[in-house]
Amino acid sequence: MSEAQTVPCEVSKKKVIGLLPCSGACNVGMMTTRCVIDMIDTYDNINFVCALGLPLGIPNIINNAKKSEYHIALNGCEVECATKALKSANIEADTVIVVTKDFEIKKNKQFRSLEGQKELEDRVEQIINQIL
Numbered sequence: 678m679s680e681a682q683t684v685p686c687e688v689s690k691k692k693v694i695g696l697l698p699c700s701g702a703c704n705v706g707m708m709t710t711r712c713v714i715d716m717i718d719t720y721d722n723i724n725f726v727c728a729l730g731l732p733l734g735i736p737n738i739i740n741n742a743k744k745s746e747y748h749i750a751l752n753g754c755e756v757e758c759a760t761k762a763l764k765s766a767n768i769e770a771d772t773v774i775v776v777t778k779d780f781e782i783k784k785n786k787q788f789r790s791l792e793g794q795k796e797l798e799d800r801v802e803q804i805i806n807q808i809l
């Protein structure tokens with residue numbers, strides 16, 4: 678008789694977290710995209726949501742966004758395009774981040790600037806870890 682034991686499959690209870698970068702054409706917009714890529718490398722429950730597809734009404738992108746159980750809008754500046762993009766698909770952001778306001782970073786055209794990147798990522802990681 679086999680002594681092998683049945684080990685139940687471990688079901689992941691992690692919430693799917695939708696990260697929505699504004700991806701604006703400026704330093705703070707680029708920061709939001711880099712932040713999402715770095716979070717994907719670190720966590721396995723991140724859903725990268727394409728902000729532009731939501732107001733354009735692209736069904737697959739809207740359906741993908743709605744799979745997330747928690748939404749974080751990552752806005753470069755106070756225009757809050759990521760927050761508005763979510764609203765256009767009738768989704769309220771659970772957390773709204775505005776880089777220029779929250780981290781006092783001036784918006785400019787230095788696309789590769791990393792000023793404030795670490796602070797942004799630390800903040801997003803803090804939120805992700807609170808949700809897990």
Ligand code: SF4
Binds near residue numbers: 705
């Ligand atoms: S939130 Fe600001 S930085 Fe981001 S896309 Fe909109 S205007 Fe550009």
